[in-house]
Amino acid sequence: MxxxxxxxxxxxxxxxxxxxxxxxxPAFAVGRVTLFKVVSPQNEIVIGLTKAELAQMPGKTPDAVEKALRSAGALQVWQYGVRRGVSGVMEQAPVRKIEIAADPATHIESYLSPLKVVSIADEIMTEAIQ
Structure with a gap:
């Protein structure tokens, strides 16, 4: 050769x-939303925080988010879930705005989705068009 x-x-x-x-x-390609998993004795949910929301916290790590949750007592966040997008491809997208209350048994972990992550702003603009 x-x-x-x-x-x-x-x-x-x-x-x-x-x-x-x-x-x-694709989650690495979309840097506008960072996903975390909230683990409590009752359930596990995936949440998304924007760069602006993370900038208000003492860091961008799960520990920083957990520390912000404990100091504030509660955080309003977007819950993320899996859905089939317009093109038929599965994606991780915001479902609803929820409030997480601080609980000693609750902790926050990093979460990397193998799916395309839809940013919160993109979802809000899509709903406004429809």
Whole structure:
């Protein structure tokens, strides 16, 4: 195999890996909303916080969100759920605005969705158009 052929095969392989990484992890491509899992004795829910909401907290980690929850006593957040989008592809989207009350048994974890994450602003604009 010539040097040129090897370079072409390597370039195609690298391009394929990059495309696969973006397609299989679309949550990394959408940076407007950060998802967290709220775990309590009763249930587990996924919530989304915008960059602006996270900027008001002492950090962008689950510990920072949990600390903000404990200091405020409650937080208003968007609950996220899985749905089928307009194109038929499954996506993680805001369902409703909820309030989470501080509870010693409740903790917050990071959550990475393998699905496309719909930002809160995009969802609100879509509802306004309909």
């Amino acid at each position: 010539s040097t040129r052929s090897r370079q072409t095969v390597l370039a195609l392989g690298l391009a394929g890996l990059l495309v696969e990484a973006v397609v299989s992890h």
